[in-house]
Amino acid sequence: MTLKKIVLYSLFLGAIAMVIHACQSASEIELAKYHSNGKDIYKTKCQNCHGENGEGLGELTPPLTDTIFLQQNKQKLACYIKNGVNEPMEINGKIYHEKMAGFKDMHDIDIAQVIVYITNSFENKQGMYTYEQVANDLKNCK
Amino acid sequence: MKKIVRYTLVASLIALGTSCKQEKKLPIYGDREAKIIKDASGNEKIDTIYKTIPNFKFLNQDSIEITQNTFKNKVYVADFFFTSCSTICPTMHRHMKTIYEKFKSNPEVMFLSHTIDFKYDKPSVLKKYAQKLGVDVPQWQFVWGNKEEVYKIAEKDYLVAVQEDNTATDGYIHQGWLVLIDKHKRIRGAYDGTKPEEVEKLKNDISILLAEKE
Numbered sequence: 001m002t003l004k005k006i007v008l009y010s011l012f013l014g015a016i017a018m019v020i021h022a023c024q025s026a027s028e029i030e031l032a033k034y035h036s037n038g039k040d041i042y043k044t045k046c047q048n049c050h051g052e053n054g055e056g057l058g059e060l061t062p063p064l065t066d067t068i069f070l071q072q073n074k075q076k077l078a079c080y081i082k083n084g085v086n087e088p089m090e091i092n093g094k095i096y097h098e099k100m101a102g103f104k105d106m107h108d109i110d111i112a113q114v115i116v117y118i119t120n121s122f123e124n125k126q127g128m129y130t131y132e133q134v135a136n137d138l139k140n141c142k
Numbered sequence: 143m144k145k146i147v148r149y150t151l152v153a154s155l156i157a158l159g160t161s162c163k164q165e166k167k168l169p170i171y172g173d174r175e176a177k178i179i180k181d182a183s184g185n186e187k188i189d190t191i192y193k194t195i196p197n198f199k200f201l202n203q204d205s206i207e208i209t210q211n212t213f214k215n216k217v218y219v220a221d222f223f224f225t226s227c228s229t230i231c232p233t234m235h236r237h238m239k240t241i242y243e244k245f246k247s248n249p250e251v252m253f254l255s256h257t258i259d260f261k262y263d264k265p266s267v268l269k270k271y272a273q274k275l276g277v278d279v280p281q282w283q284f285v286w287g288n289k290e291e292v293y294k295i296a297e298k299d300y301l302v303a304v305q306e307d308n309t310a311t312d313g314y315i316h317q318g319w320l321v322l323i324d325k326h327k328r329i330r331g332a333y334d335g336t337k338p339e340e341v342e343k344l345k346n347d348i349s350i351l352l353a354e355k356e
Contacts, residue, residue: 011247049232057232061273098274101228 031116031128036116041110045103046118054122062089062096065122073117074126078111078134079141108134152245167258168322171329172301184267194327195299200256200285208283210327216319217351218252219344220321221335222296222304225271229311230318235275238320242277244345250352258314260289265266267289277281301332320344324338324351 040049050056053065064070070077070089088095092136106114110130119126172193179189197210219241223231238253244252257263260338263271265286274276287295296304297317304316321330322344330351333344 047233048230049228051236057236058276060271061232099226 004063021099027128031120034113034116034128035040035106035120037110037114038113039121040114041114042117045106049100054118059096062091062094062102063117063122064124066091067124070124073125074129075137077115077119078108078137081111081114082106082138083141107131108138144348167354168324168330168347168351171186174311185338188270190196192326192328195323195329196295196296198287198291200287201265203265203272203278203284205265212283213252213254213261213323213327215325216250216252217325217348218323219348220254220256220323221319222256222258222292222300222302222316224257224312225263226259226313227312227314230336234318234320235336237341239277239350240328241274241320241341241345242282245321245348246279246281248352249281251281255282255284255285256292257284258296258316260286260292282351285300297302322347322351324354 049052049061050064051061056063057108069089080100081103083104085100090096103111108131112129115129115134118124119129170192174193175190175191176293177191178186181187195210200211202208219238219301221234221238223234225231231254237254238255257268263286266285268284269278272282272284286292293304300319300321302317302321303317304314306313307315318335319332320335320341321329322333324330331344331347333340333347337339
């Protein structure tokens with residue numbers, strides 16, 4: 001291998017690495033943006049019942065700390081928020097059955113942001129969830 | 143010798159400092175009037191009549207009628223809420239629960255939550271709510287009364303604004319005051335139950351009130 005080839009290869013690989021790196025940080029920035037907007041929405045719309053740390057309130061409001069529940073029901077979260085809930089749920093091994101009012105006026109982007117906040121806070125770490133996914137999940141609400 | 147003088151000086155200053163410390167007292171709220179009374183020896187004196195919470199009759203979460211007697215010789219915290227309220231009430235009761243946790247072993251402290259949803263929040267609903275909040279205990283009374291009585295005592299006596307409003311999120315609007323009442327049924331403080339710092343002040347003031355000499 002000539003020196004010229006080595007230089008070319010390393011330049012090429014370096015360029016690829018830079019592109020990947022740039023992409024990654026762009027998506028990280030997007031996630032951070034969703035997360036911080038989601039936090040503001042959480043504070044005004046969710047925190048009074050679900051608590052500052054997602055701890056819930058007695059048996060009146062379930063906590064948001066059941067990472068497995070949130071993972072398994074990820075596709076339903078948008079429906080819960082938009083349309084409300086009135087069915088029993090098992091969370092952290094306990095049954096909760098209280099009515100939650102829906103937030104009909106929330107836009108897909110707001111729902112996406114608050115879901116990103118919830119599913120990446122309180123011990124959850126699920127990563128990104130876009131407003132396109134919200135639109136899709138809302139089509140399948142029961 | 144010099145040392146001894148200095149020590150005595152410091153010690154006497156400390157003694158002076160502590161003896162001058164005045165006992166902290168909470169203000170007494172509400173209208174008051176002056177009344178001329180005669181003492182035992184017939185001399186006329188002016189006495190101040192403070193506003194007090196009048197007698198009441200409400201049904202609690204066990205459908206038992208409770209009156210002022212339930213709160214005789216108690217310091218209590220009163221508030222107005224309703225079970226289907228999704229705005230300020232959960233925050234108020236989350237905070238009130240921390241006050242309850244702090245004073246639950248003190249039989250001199252009680253809690254009185256009035257529902258303003260006279261249509262729906264019947265005693266059985268209040269019972270379920272209290273259980274689910276985790277405070278279904280005699281120390282914390284949840285009470286139901288008809289609209290006239292509850293709204294009147296809220297506005298005229300506890301000085302908390304409440305009203306029915308079809309345009310509001312849950313059908314009612316009300317203020318989130320936690321009102322502190324002393325053993326003589328007088329208002330000694332009102333704290334915004336949605337603000338953590340005011341709730342901390344209330345906890346502190348309950349201790350001050352309990353330590354007050356009659």
